[in-house]
Amino acid sequence: MFGKGILTGLGITFRHIVDSFAADRRRGFGKNRYLPEGKEHTGPVPGWITVQYPEEKLQLPENFRFYPVLIKDDETGADWCTACGICARVCPPQCIWIVRAKKDDGKPEPRPEQFFIDTTICMQCGYCAEYCPFDAIKMDHRYEYSTLERTVSGIHDKERLTVFQSYYAQTHPRAAAAEKAVRDEKEAKKAKGGRASKEEKPAAAPAAH
Amino acid sequence: MTMQKVTNVSPAPMTVATPLKDVNAVAAKVNEQFPGAASVDGGSLIVERAQSVPVARLLRDDPSLGVDYLEDITSVDWPDRFDVVYNMYNTTRQEGPLRMKVKADKADPVVPSLVPVHPGANLMEREVYDLMGVKFDGHPNLKRVLLWEGFNGHPLRKDWKEAYFEEEKKPYDQRWPDGKLVRAEDRVPYKDNIVLPPGFDPSKYTAPGEDNVTLVDADALKKGEIRSDTLVINMGPQHPSTHGVFRMRLRLEGERIVDLQPVCGYLHRNHEKIGERNAWLMNMPYTDRLDYVSSMANNFAYAIAVEKLLPTVKVPERAEYLRVIMAEFTRIANHFFALGQLLSDMGAFFTPMLYGIEEREWILDLFEMSSGARMMCNYLRFGGVAKDPPDEFWPLANKLVNDRLERAIDRFDELIAQNEIVLSRAQNVGVLSRADALAFGTVGPVLRASGVPYDVRRAEPYSIYDRFDFSIPVGTVGDVYDRYLVRIAEMRESLKILRQAIKDIPGGQQYNADPAMIYGGPKGWQLKVPKGEVYGRAENPKGSLGFYLVSDGGTNPYRYHIHAPSYVNIGALNVMCKGQTVADVVIITGSLDIVLGELDR
Ligand code: SF4
Ligand code: SF4
Numbered sequence: 001m002f003g004k005g006i007l008t009g010l011g012i013t014f015r016h017i018v019d020s021f022a023a024d025r026r027r028g029f030g031k032n033r034y035l036p037e038g039k040e041h042t043g044p045v046p047g048w049i050t051v052q053y054p055e056e057k058l059q060l061p062e063n064f065r066f067y068p069v070l071i072k073d074d075e076t077g078a079d080w081c082t083a084c085g086i087c088a089r090v091c092p093p094q095c096i097w098i099v100r101a102k103k104d105d106g107k108p109e110p111r112p113e114q115f116f117i118d119t120t121i122c123m124q125c126g127y128c129a130e131y132c133p134f135d136a137i138k139m140d141h142r143y144e145y146s147t148l149e150r151t152v153s154g155i156h157d158k159e160r161l162t163v164f165q166s167y168y169a170q171t172h173p174r175a176a177a178a179e180k181a182v183r184d185e186k187e188a189k190k191a192k193g194g195r196a197s198k199e200e201k202p203a204a205a206p207a208a209h
Numbered sequence: 210m211t212m213q214k215v216t217n218v219s220p221a222p223m224t225v226a227t228p229l230k231d232v233n234a235v236a237a238k239v240n241e242q243f244p245g246a247a248s249v250d251g252g253s254l255i256v257e258r259a260q261s262v263p264v265a266r267l268l269r270d271d272p273s274l275g276v277d278y279l280e281d282i283t284s285v286d287w288p289d290r291f292d293v294v295y296n297m298y299n300t301t302r303q304e305g306p307l308r309m310k311v312k313a314d315k316a317d318p319v320v321p322s323l324v325p326v327h328p329g330a331n332l333m334e335r336e337v338y339d340l341m342g343v344k345f346d347g348h349p350n351l352k353r354v355l356l357w358e359g360f361n362g363h364p365l366r367k368d369w370k371e372a373y374f375e376e377e378k379k380p381y382d383q384r385w386p387d388g389k390l391v392r393a394e395d396r397v398p399y400k401d402n403i404v405l406p407p408g409f410d411p412s413k414y415t416a417p418g419e420d421n422v423t424l425v426d427a428d429a430l431k432k433g434e435i436r437s438d439t440l441v442i443n444m445g446p447q448h449p450s451t452h453g454v455f456r457m458r459l460r461l462e463g464e465r466i467v468d469l470q471p472v473c474g475y476l477h478r479n480h481e482k483i484g485e486r487n488a489w490l491m492n493m494p495y496t497d498r499l500d501y502v503s504s505m506a507n508n509f510a511y512a513i514a515v516e517k518l519l520p521t522v523k524v525p526e527r528a529e530y531l532r533v534i535m536a537e538f539t540r541i542a543n544h545f546f547a548l549g550q551l552l553s554d555m556g557a558f559f560t561p562m563l564y565g566i567e568e569r570e571w572i573l574d575l576f577e578m579s580s581g582a583r584m585m586c587n588y589l590r591f592g593g594v595a596k597d598p599p600d601e602f603w604p605l606a607n608k609l610v611n612d613r614l615e616r617a618i619d620r621f622d623e624l625i626a627q628n629e630i631v632l633s634r635a636q637n638v639g640v641l642s643r644a645d646a647l648a649f650g651t652v653g654p655v656l657r658a659s660g661v662p663y664d665v666r667r668a669e670p671y672s673i674y675d676r677f678d679f680s681i682p683v684g685t686v687g688d689v690y691d692r693y694l695v696r697i698a699e700m701r702e703s704l705k706i707l708r709q710a711i712k713d714i715p716g717g718q719q720y721n722a723d724p725a726m727i728y729g730g731p732k733g734w735q736l737k738v739p740k741g742e743v744y745g746r747a748e749n750p751k752g753s754l755g756f757y758l759v760s761d762g763g764t765n766p767y768r769y770h771i772h773a774p775s776y777v778n779i780g781a782l783n784v785m786c787k788g789q790t791v792a793d794v795v796i797i798t799g800s801l802d803i804v805l806g807e808l809d810r
Contacts, residue, residue, distance in 0.1 A: 123585070
């Protein structure tokens with residue numbers, strides 16, 4: 001029969017409309033279905049009403065990556081970064097710029113004096129976090145960075161980049177725990193190995209992957 | 210066709226297939242016909258410049274060779290010469306690649322054009338001319354294709370430097386330990402970075418072929434006739450149904466297409482030059498940006514191409530399965546998207562599109578969970594994958610594969626496939642015959658819809674695809690509707706593979722190559738790839754994505770070339786559209802499923 005195909009299609013669309021309406025009804029017409037209350041998992045949920053961003057937000061999976069952040073210690077407030085330069089060299093668009101600190105006598109010190117990430121160029125690949133041997137740079141979950149110009153606010157300096165380690169442990173609980181376990185193990189090994197010097201630079205051996 | 214009876218009196222010389230792997234045998238075969246034309250060097254067939262067209266014809270027509278498919282043309286800039294490299298295949302015996310090389314002079318590089326033998330060479334040769342400056346003698350339309358005529362020089366030559374040039378190779382020394390931030394724009398301010406070729410005046414410039422934008426057919430007018438009914442119109446670059454900044458120059462007679470020329474390059478960023486500056490690993494996230502709808506599959510193709518150059522790398526089982534799972538999910542997501550686009554081009558507006566996107570969202574959730582990004586996944590590494598997917602990945606993947614997607618494909622198909630309007634618009638429109646599909650070197654669903662059962666997963670099995678049970682859907686007519694059906698069937702086949710892979714995937718946490726080999730591990734970013742060249746390809750959702758890589762043993766590729774499926778497929782657009790109407794051009798382009806990030810590179 002001519003027109004049967006069209007009618008079948010229309011039937012499917014109609015069913016879809018009804019299903020969506022029913023789904024909305026079930027969840028009370030969309031009052032806080034998403035974060036901050038955090039009731040739903042990510043993923044499309046049927047319904048007529050979409051996510052009411054920015055009041056509602058989808059939950060992010062732990063692995064989600066946006067711009068990198070630098071980690072500083074909760075207790076001492078010191079940077080974990082040793083200015084080893086690996087992240088700056090592995091970065092595909094080469095958007096990390098690091099000035100290594102110098103001691104008074106001009107010798108390099110394992111600490112970054114300045115640390116810039118040109119986020120207008122950063123491609124959010126995550127290599128810096130992946131290859132940093134000291135867990136000092138991590139991919140962040142914050143994603144609201146829109147600005148009116150790009151020449152100034154697009155460049156994140158050290159102050160803007162740095163977050164406490166506890167913040168990272170909160171956004172990435174599993175990864176942080178796993179990395180801590182690896183660090184602790186290494187620490188224990190070092191203690192057993194009886195290498196006395198406390199002032200020693202963190203070992204250059206890369207963290208287990 | 211009648212069966213021929215062979216009487217056994219004097220047996221006619223049977224054609225014994227010459228395996229293409231055995232390059233020496235191929236060369237011997239060629240030299241039989243054209244003495245001294247061919248030699249072998251490093252696994253490639255080196256052909257004398259003057260003989261390359263007859264040799265290509267012999268390779269194609271000799272039944273024992275049957276090299277009927279020219280997949281890729283590229284070139285390499287060596288200090289003393291240019292190599293033009295042809296990667297060719299036999300589609301019936303599913304053999305290849307046969308790598309043919311023709312050498313060109315450094316000072317004035319000219320090689321014969323292969324367009325008379327393989328019409329698909331047209332666009333690829335133009336690309337080589339554009340980016341490398343090798344001229345092709347006898348090419349019907351040798352003009353720049355990705356860049357504009359006012360561009361100075363040929364950027365893939367080793368001595369060419371870009372406007373923001375900093376250093377020859379990454380990593381750049383300026384970043385550390387004294388990384389005083391300088392923005393690239395400050396180093397070369399806008400307007401100071403444009404160098405025009407000598408004698409070029411932009412104000413007097415008309416793009417070639419665009420001067421005859423007139424109602425009157427200029428050729429006819431010259432002959433003294435006035436035929437005022439062919440009209441040249443530009444469709445695009447900002448056209449709602451060209452899926453990006455892509456332009457088609459149509460010559461019309463009334464409503465019918467007489468000629469169609471694709472004009473591209475609006476999104477060109479010289480990915481290949483960037484790739485040659487980058488270290489090997491740095492290219493991985495850049496491949497995401499090629500066909501941004503299927504980044505996982507792009508990663509896959511690049512990873513297997515590089516791994517071919519790394520003989521010691523052994524990908525663990527679990528990683529192989531993860532790669533296949535991601536690649537097949539990508540195929541489903543891509544096809545949903547592509548078919549939604551196609552139907553919206555046909556006038557179904559957004560309903561099928563959104564039904565497709567809804568399923569794609571679920572798949573992107575899986576990608577986001579495991580890789581951290583929905584589209585720019587950057588998930589594969591040489592020798593494995595970046596991370597093991599988290600625990601919540603598997604329940605969702607199982608649910609999608611065993612339950613949801615199957616129904617979604619059915620519903621999607623039922624929604625529109627029998628729709629009378631769709632049938633009348635899609636059937637017998639944009640027909641690409643089997644012979645044309647091969648001759649133009651089309652790839653992927655476009656090739657298969659024209660009845661060629663050629664799929665890289667079968668023809669040149671990579672990773673662990675030889676373990677799975679799946680079939681290759683082929684079309685019969687080669688029209689827009691067949692391309693639709695082939696994609697629907699491919700989604701079902703992908704589901705089949707996914708079911709097997711998710712069932713069989715071994716446990717354990719070993720998702721990356723042995724750390725002792727460090728290819729993907731902590732020092733993988735400094736990876737040095739052994740000297741050699743390789744053409745590695747994978748069956749992407751859009752077709753075969755090939756990487757032609759040349760390594761000089763260093764940390765950066767010497768040559769990094771991409772065979773982009775979208776790019777070769779538009780080469781066949783002209784034959785598909787001839788005689789059709791303008792409204793059909795929209796859906797024919799839609800049925801090719803092009804992505805401009807990959808087309809323009
Ligand atoms: S790799 Fe880590 S420790 Fe080294 S410079 Fe970068 S952030 Fe600092
Ligand atoms: S995420 Fe990638 S592009 Fe961005 S700073 Fe890190 S390495 Fe560079």
